[in-house]
Amino acid sequence: MRRTLDVMRWMEALVDRPDATSVHRAPDVWTVDAARVPAPEEVDASPSTRWPTRTLNFVLALLAIVSLLPVFVLLAVLVKLTSRGPVFYLQERVGLDRRTPGPGAHNHRRSQD
Numbered sequence: 001m002r003r004t005l006d007v008m009r010w011m012e013a014l015v016d017r018p019d020a021t022s023v024h025r026a027p028d029v030w031t032v033d034a035a036r037v038p039a040p041e042e043v044d045a046s047p048s049t050r051w052p053t054r055t056l057n058f059v060l061a062l063l064a065i066v067s068l069l070p071v072f073v074l075l076a077v078l079v080k081l082t083s084r085g086p087v088f089y090l091q092e093r094v095g096l097d098r099r100t101p102g103p104g105a106h107n108h109r110r111s112q113d
Contacts, residue, residue: 076087095101 079087093101
């Protein structure tokens with residue numbers, strides 16, 4: 001305990017020493033620069049500016065899915081050809097005492113009560 005207190009005092013003395021100008025200090029990343037962060041009332045979130053952004057995001061996501069679909073199909077075929085198992089691995093659900101749920105059992109808390 002005594003050694004821990006000595007180490008803590010030594011560390012505090014290092015931080016508070018007067019010749020600390022020669023020591024390089026990293027910038028404090030936890031403080032927020034008020035000049036960079038706009039106030040909430042300055043952010044324009046009107047419907048006239050939201051729908052074009054949402055439409056653009058939707059169109060770009062749709063283009064990405066359509067353009068990557070052949071790659072995904074090719075990967076699925078390669079997985080099927082190079083391994084014994086299925087393309088999608090389905091893990092068997094195990095409950096209390098390693099029992100598997102019966103047919104028609106759902107994973108709901110209400111059914112357990």
